[in-house]
Amino acid sequence: MCGLLKRFLPREDFTSYEDFYQNYTVNIPDNFNFAWDVMDELARTKPGGRALVWCDEKGAEASFTYGDLYSLSSQAANVLVQAGIGSGDPVMLILKRRWEYWPVLLALHKIGAVAIPATHLLTSKDIVYRCDAADIKGIICVDEPKIMAAIEDAEEKLSVRGAGGAGGAGKAGKPALRYKAFMRSVHSADAPAGAAAKGWVDFKPLLEKAPAEFARPEKVNSNDDIMLLYFTSGTTGMPKMVRHNFAYPLGHIVTARYWHQVREGGVHLTVADTGWAKAAWGKIYGQWICGTAVFVYDYDRFVPSAMLDVIVKYELTTFCAPPTVYRFFIKEDLPQWDFSSLKHCTVAGEPLEPEIYERFRQGTGIKLRECYGQTELTVTCCTYPWLDPKPGSMGKPSPGYDIDLLRDDGSSCDMGEEGQLVVRTGRRKPVGIFDGYYRDDALTGSVWHDDIYYTGDMAWRDEDGYLWFVGRSDDVIKSSGYRIGPFEVESALMEHPAVLECAITGVPDPVRGTAVKATVVLAKGWSPSEELKKELQNHVKKITAPYKYPRIVEFVTELPKTISGKIRRVQIREGDSGKADA
Numbered sequence: 313m314c315g316l317l318k319r320f321l322p323r324e325d326f327t328s329y330e331d332f333y334q335n336y337t338v339n340i341p342d343n344f345n346f347a348w349d350v351m352d353e354l355a356r357t358k359p360g361g362r363a364l365v366w367c368d369e370k371g372a373e374a375s376f377t378y379g380d381l382y383s384l385s386s387q388a389a390n391v392l393v394q395a396g397i398g399s400g401d402p403v404m405l406i407l408k409r410r411w412e413y414w415p416v417l418l419a420l421h422k423i424g425a426v427a428i429p430a431t432h433l434l435t436s437k438d439i440v441y442r443c444d445a446a447d448i449k450g451i452i453c454v455d456e457p458k459i460m461a462a463i464e465d466a467e468e469k470l471s472v473r474g475a476g477g478a479g480g481a482g483k484a485g486k487p488a489l490r491y492k493a494f495m496r497s498v499h500s501a502d503a504p505a506g507a508a509a510k511g512w513v514d515f516k517p518l519l520e521k522a523p524a525e526f527a528r529p530e531k532v533n534s535n536d537d538i539m540l541l542y543f544t545s546g547t548t549g550m551p552k553m554v555r556h557n558f559a560y561p562l563g564h565i566v567t568a569r570y571w572h573q574v575r576e577g578g579v580h581l582t583v584a585d586t587g588w589a590k591a592a593w594g595k596i597y598g599q600w601i602c603g604t605a606v607f608v609y610d611y612d613r614f615v616p617s618a619m620l621d622v623i624v625k626y627e628l629t630t631f632c633a634p635p636t637v638y639r640f641f642i643k644e645d646l647p648q649w650d651f652s653s654l655k656h657c658t659v660a661g662e663p664l665e666p667e668i669y670e671r672f673r674q675g676t677g678i679k680l681r682e683c684y685g686q687t688e689l690t691v692t693c694c695t696y697p698w699l700d701p702k703p704g705s706m707g708k709p710s711p712g713y714d715i716d717l718l719r720d721d722g723s724s725c726d727m728g729e730e731g732q733l734v735v736r737t738g739r740r741k742p743v744g745i746f747d748g749y750y751r752d753d754a755l756t757g758s759v760w761h762d763d764i765y766y767t768g769d770m771a772w773r774d775e776d777g778y779l780w781f782v783g784r785s786d787d788v789i790k791s792s793g794y795r796i797g798p799f800e801v802e803s804a805l806m807e808h809p810a811v812l813e814c815a816i817t818g819v820p821d822p823v824r825g826t827a828v829k830a831t832v833v834l835a836k837g838w839s840p841s842e843e844l845k846k847e848l849q850n851h852v853k854k855i856t857a858p859y860k861y862p863r864i865v866e867f868v869t870e871l872p873k874t875i876s877g878k879i880r881r882v883q884i885r886e887g888d889s890g891k892a893d894a
Contacts, residue, residue: 355382388419399424431587450491563744568598576603634661646675738763830862
């Protein structure tokens with residue numbers, strides 16, 4: 313066992329899934345702070361240990377030890393405190409996959425501030441909403457003109473509204489956004505023109521000059537204080553603010569140790585932008601507690617062969633990505649890469665089609681292990697090491713998670729029956745579950761009441777206790793009295809060689825109520841045609857129940873996706889609705 317793990321796990325080695333589920337526990341220290349109690353401890357015990365390895369698509373690279381991160385996070389903490397950022401202050405980070413994200417995030421933890429990781433795709437309107445909703449005091453972003461311009465425009469709107477007394481101004485007349493800084497790229501020789509005149513702070517020179525020591529305050533935080541806020545979008549309404557406390561990182565020991573199966577001295581890559589909660593799952597907390605190095609591949613355009621080259625060049629030992637990445641991987645000639653360093657690969661975000669699982673296994677010899685969770689949760693269900701993978705299944709419940717499937721009337725489903733996946737929290741609350749939606753008790757109460765958290769996801773359980781994802785409750789298609797989950801039709805389509813990616817949605821139909829539609833991205837060498845539409849429809853009829861086949865097939869060049877790689881079926885549905893209205 314990694315030395316640090318012993319502080320938190322009374323026991324690490326389990327003989328079976330049942331043993332693991334029943335007996336896994338975590339010791340949570342009072343006033344736990346990941347930056348002080350994990351990272352600075354690692355810097356003390358093994359300062360030369362490899363902690364962070366970074367490279368970008370342009371060929372730049374850097375490597376940092378635990379000692380380096382101690383110094384850098386202390387320097388960043390000094391810069392932030394000097395700027396007036398303190399305990400409880402919300403600070404948004406739009407740093408993409410820049411290596412600076414890690415020491416700055418640790419610095420926010422050190423001073424007890426609230427970190428709000430965010431995607432670089434935010435518009436001015438998005439930023440105004442977030443600043444209003446969370447009283448954001450500072451933003452640190454990459455030095456890209458489009459992002460900086462969006463922040464400047466948002467700041468102007470907030471100032472005008474604040475001056476008019478309609479909100480947007482901070483306490484005692486201070487502007488809502490008191491601090492905005494940019495982080496220069498390793499490829500940027502100079503600061504963006506005119507940045508200083510617009511009130512921007514060039515963070516990197518300050519970081520380099522700041523003292524490399526930062527004393528721990530007598531009390532930085534309690535375990536219940538807010539450490540992270542994630543804005544997560546639903547199918548309706550404005551984004552929700554998911555509140556995670558300072559004990560949250562300990563919930564990801566399960567993620568790293570028992571799902572990713574990282575080991576001390578290894579190198580782990582999770583494909584995720586830092587603005588997505590998946591980065592907290594796979595790019596920092598559990599991995600460092602377990603003693604493995606975090607690998608970061610910084611890119612703007614995903615090129616499958618380039619990512620495979622990176623995996624081999626840097627001898628990664630564990631790897632995690634959404635299904636989209638593996639869909640493109642299997643189109644490559646996988647045997648030409650030497651994957652001898654790679655021990656375990658995992659997948660999450662959406663269910664994995666059996667076709668992808670099998671072809672990746674054939675090309676690498678590695679069995680992909682799936683999991684299920686949400687921004688509000690940690691790993692909730694997983695194909696753990698003691699379980700044989702069933703492609704497409706999310707596996708079995710994680711320790712601490714009391715999982716049930718409920719009918720609309722609140723009764724528990726039978727085996728094989730679809731129902732909403734819920735987490736019962738009456739007897740125990742899982743380590744890492746969210747504390748509710750920030751400043752929205754009504755929304756929290758709508759999904760978490762009577763000691764039950766309702767995920768909004770539909771699933772069913774098989775005879776072996778494995779759980780199978782069907783779809784979001786609003787993604788499930790009801791056609792001619794049948795309930796059709798998008799994943800089962802997508803899996804059937806993916807078995808056809810013409811299909812690179814696909815999404816199944818429902819469209820209004822006067823006869824059936826809803827008709828099944830397939831939006832398809834074709835593989836290289838295939839062209840759209842009426843003949844191919846019919847071929848795909850007949851293919852689905854042969855693979856699965858005939859009533860599930862897509863009566864409408866639309867060919868597109870790409871599917872709408874979130875920054876995390878999940879297909880946005882809601883956007884497809886909205887597009888179809890707009891066409892109908894027109």
